[in-house]
Amino acid sequence: MLTIVATVILYVCGFVFLYGVIRLAVRHAFEDIEVRRVQAERVEEMAAARDRAMLQKHGFLTNG
Numbered sequence: 001m002l003t004i005v006a007t008v009i010l011y012v013c014g015f016v017f018l019y020g021v022i023r024l025a026v027r028h029a030f031e032d033i034e035v036r037r038v039q040a041e042r043v044e045e046m047a048a049a050r051d052r053a054m055l056q057k058h059g060f061l062t063n064g
Contacts, residue, residue, distance in 0.1 A: 055061060
């Protein structure tokens with residue numbers, strides 16, 4: 001009987017621990033996704049600013 005009780009307790013603790021680990025991993029994944037999204041937006045803004053500056057400096061490239 002003690003073996004069954006110990007086994008059930010270990011299974012329950014294992015599932016709770018596994019749930020916590022998965023939840024922590026998902027949280028970190030969402031944080032990484034958010035950081036990468038912000039970095040991608042920043043790179044895009046920098047590229048657009050660089051293009052505008054280049055076109056202002058070299059207006060003859062615009063055929064206008």
